[in-house]
Amino acid sequence: MGLGVGLTVLRQGVVLGSTAMRRRLLVSLEINNKDRAYEWFLAWMAHQTAHVPKSNSLFGLRSHQLSVETQVEQRKNGSSSALFKLVAGPGIHWFKYRGAWMQVRRERETRSMQLMSGTPWETVTLTTLSRDRSLFPALLSEARDLAMHGQEGKLVIHTAWGIDWRPFGQPRQKRPLQSVVLTPGVTQRIEDDVKSFLNRRQWYADRGIPYRRGYLLHGPPGSGKTSFIQALAGSLSYDICLLNLSERGLADDKLIHLLSNAPERSFVLIEDVDAAFNKRVQSSEDGYQSSVTFSGFLNALDGVASGEERIIFMTTNHLEKLDPALIRPGRVDMMELIDDASPAQARTLFTRFYEEDGLGRPELEKLATALEEIVVKEMALGRRISMATLQGLFIRNGAREAVDACRNLFVARPIIGQ
Numbered sequence: 001m002g003l004g005v006g007l008t009v010l011r012q013g014v015v016l017g018s019t020a021m022r023r024r025l026l027v028s029l030e031i032n033n034k035d036r037a038y039e040w041f042l043a044w045m046a047h048q049t050a051h052v053p054k055s056n057s058l059f060g061l062r063s064h065q066l067s068v069e070t071q072v073e074q075r076k077n078g079s080s081s082a083l084f085k086l087v088a089g090p091g092i093h094w095f096k097y098r099g100a101w102m103q104v105r106r107e108r109e110t111r112s113m114q115l116m117s118g119t120p121w122e123t124v125t126l127t128t129l130s131r132d133r134s135l136f137p138a139l140l141s142e143a144r145d146l147a148m149h150g151q152e153g154k155l156v157i158h159t160a161w162g163i164d165w166r167p168f169g170q171p172r173q174k175r176p177l178q179s180v181v182l183t184p185g186v187t188q189r190i191e192d193d194v195k196s197f198l199n200r201r202q203w204y205a206d207r208g209i210p211y212r213r214g215y216l217l218h219g220p221p222g223s224g225k226t227s228f229i230q231a232l233a234g235s236l237s238y239d240i241c242l243l244n245l246s247e248r249g250l251a252d253d254k255l256i257h258l259l260s261n262a263p264e265r266s267f268v269l270i271e272d273v274d275a276a277f278n279k280r281v282q283s284s285e286d287g288y289q290s291s292v293t294f295s296g297f298l299n300a301l302d303g304v305a306s307g308e309e310r311i312i313f314m315t316t317n318h319l320e321k322l323d324p325a326l327i328r329p330g331r332v333d334m335m336e337l338i339d340d341a342s343p344a345q346a347r348t349l350f351t352r353f354y355e356e357d358g359l360g361r362p363e364l365e366k367l368a369t370a371l372e373e374i375v376v377k378e379m380a381l382g383r384r385i386s387m388a389t390l391q392g393l394f395i396r397n398g399a400r401e402a403v404d405a406c407r408n409l410f411v412a413r414p415i416i417g418q
């Protein structure tokens with residue numbers, strides 16, 4: 001009996017002792033998938049496994065449970081290739097970082113989902129010796145730098161995912177600002193305004209004015225509103241947060257949250273802002289009505305709960321349908337018409353398209369002038385052509401054919417402002 005008691009005590013002692021030792025000697029770091037570091041860390045691990053040779057003693061992932069993340073990469077020539085990133089799957093993995101062994105435990109909670117996004121909860125827990133705890137921040141910043149490096153020179157589009165913003169697809173190639181041909185002066189005006197706003201943070205703070213600016217680009221479809229906003233964001237190294245007001249499940253409170261929590265250095269883009277509230281009155285085909293109310297939207301733009309720092313771009317094809325309350329200063333501080341092709345815009349786009357076609361300068365100029373004259377004549381008859389239509393025409397045809405064919409593509413459209 002004495003031996004039995006002795007053994008039990010010994011076993012308890014060993015358990016308690018090892019727990020105490022673990023507490024004293026080990027340190028753990030938990031990262032859950034609500035935190036941005038989660039993606040960075042997994043991508044960093046995948047990168048290490050793929051790029052660091054096994055012989056490198058600094059890193060060696062010991063793992064038999066992998067999961068795959070497939071990315072489709074668009075090449076410049078239009079073809080695409082699939083990249084398979086092997087990341088550590090749920091389970092326990094070991095790796096060595098700067099000479100220290102670390103254990104990674106990836107866990108997935110399948111029974112409960114994140115309320116808004118419907119994705120399962122996941123956590124990774126890193127465990128290492130207490131003396132190596134200073135390696136955690138170093139590792140995380142390395143992972144972050146790697147993620148940022150992958151996005152450098154690219155435009156990231158975020159979409160709303162429940163109440164969070166998530167990158168949508170792969171970062172895209174930036175579009176040069178001058179490739180969007182607007183009426184002379186418009187690009188400069190908007191660009192100067194955004195830049196001056198960005199430089200005046202302190203000015204706003206000193207006067208107690210909320211640091212926000214709203215822009216509204218209006219005009220017919222295919223005139224370059226969205227392309228311009230994306231190009232501008234790219235040129236300033238900003239991201240785009242695409243907000244769809246008619247999205248299922250979006251309500252006033254979520255809208256406020258989203259607008260107050262847009263990622264840093266990003267423009268919020270709300271397209272076809274007129275449609276969001278018209279549709280609600282009619283309700284969509286399946287009877288669904290978005291639950292963002294117009295007053296909720298106005299409040300989210302500038303009410304007390306709205307976030308401090310923000311740049312919003314809105315676009316519409318129908319300025320006349322917008323409620324005056326929406327376009328008052330504070331909600332929309334700058335409004336610009338982005339119109340159908342003017343003769344000068346058509347000329348510039350034409351020259352950009354065909355200047356490397358080997359036509360020779362005099363021929364190119366002659367054709368550009370012919371196109372310009374057609375646009376002038378058609379406009380006098382109240383007919384316009386959109387820049388998107390011209391782009392499509394130029395993509396499909398050679399320079400001469402394009403000039404000949406363009407006459408048939410004009411449509412009767414009143415010239416705004418006349």
Ligand SMILES: Nc1ncnc2c1ncn2[C@@H]1O[C@H](COP(=O)(O)OP(=O)(O)OP(=O)(O)O)[C@@H](O)[C@H]1O
Pocket residue numbers: 179180181182219220221222223224225226227228271315316317349387388389391
């Ligand atoms: N001013 C422009 N300069 C160069 N390309 C243009 C211009 N306008 C339109 N395009 C081309 O036409 C296509 C459609 O443009 P975009 O989506 O930016 O138009 P939009 O004004 O936002 O249209 P919508 O009002 O229907 O959303 C793009 O591929 C873009 O390259």
